[in-house]
Amino acid sequence: MKAGIIGGLGPQSTVDYYNRIITEYQKIKGIDDYPELIIESLNMTRILELINQENLDELAVQLLKSIKYLASSNAEVALIASNTPHMVFEKLNDNSPIPLISIVEETCKTCKNNNIHKVALLGTGFTMGSSFYQEVFSRAGIEIIIPERKEREHIHSTIFRELEHGIITENTKNSYLRIINRMVKEESIQGVILGCTELPLILKQDDSPVILFDTVEIHINRLIKELVK
């Protein structure tokens, strides 16, 4: 089975998906086997412009066009290698010619399996400020807690100024951990969703007082199950 990936949002994360998909696939199928993939790498700036303008109809149109390219290139399943564009996932899923794997739905299942009732969401300002995580999680009876406004602004700006460019600093890492620690103390969160594909590059489980949900890892694990069927 061939898988399609909508990538470029950003490129660092696309490389991370690509390498991890191959590694996880080979753990099951052996070092000499390789998955067949087709990756559509979009212009991140144009996609972010649509999100900034809240032009979600056009965002869905653009992403659906790419999904159709993947499908016409023989991909039988696809995913978007980025959290933020999942704000239009339902629209895409309704119109896609092939099954799509949602990073939000898969993360929700994993939280449920871990008996989580209250979980923090870190991600871009778009992801934390939208309701697409909340909608999926509330149906599963899980409460999503987002950081305070200033914390959200800090996380958003460091993702784009540092993580998207592969810049990982101890300073930014510690600032994220202070936010997590505050939410553990004040909000009694039981876990943290790393709801941006760049966040696992900086936040590791050993540093956190609560369980971290690596959405990329969860997303890839689900894809691998399809690919090795």
Added chain:
Amino acid sequence: MKAGIIGGLGPQSTVDYYNRIITEYQKIKGIDDYPELIIESLNMTRILELINQENLDELAVQLLKSIKYLASSNAEVALIASNTPHMVFEKLNDNSPIPLISIVEETCKTCKNNNIHKVALLGTGFTMGSSFYQEVFSRAGIEIIIPERKEREHIHSTIFRELEHGIITENTKNSYLRIINRMVKEESIQGVILGCTELPLILKQDDSPVILFDTVEIHINRLIKELVK
């Protein structure tokens, strides 16, 4: 303009192409601009089986199928991010719906511009043992020198056992440099073509007594010219 890439041959090299295309593109267009790319990542083992079986007709059929996927996904130009499959380049070029950029032809132009008359070719056993580099270069009046049989076997096996898996050792690097030095002394080569996309990972210009032609760099530079038009 959107570019198509046939990748996965191997994955390490595909990531290298992807990162370098974005970096070179942004050097011209600015850090906030991103090229639109579509990457078809093939199962390297299957492709190598066809090459091992000398089933070049089927190799061309498979690659052409992938090129057509890229074209139907709106790519207006494409390249194969690997030297070895260029053994069927002319057949692909004759049948492709979009222009293809040949790593061999572009390297030949670069050698000619550098006033090279005699150049060594390092690559996989397939690349060194085939005539597709020779054919293009002889038309330009440039003589291709390949290493001796034992040297070719050594280069081939270390490419697949080490470089394809990201393993870079001082030992293998020095063994390559001994081969280059012998060819400089005995064959009077004026340069060396790094005719495998993994070789620039281990051989650097500073280590070599003659000019190294990084075929990946040459290939990407030509693509960038198209993308920024």
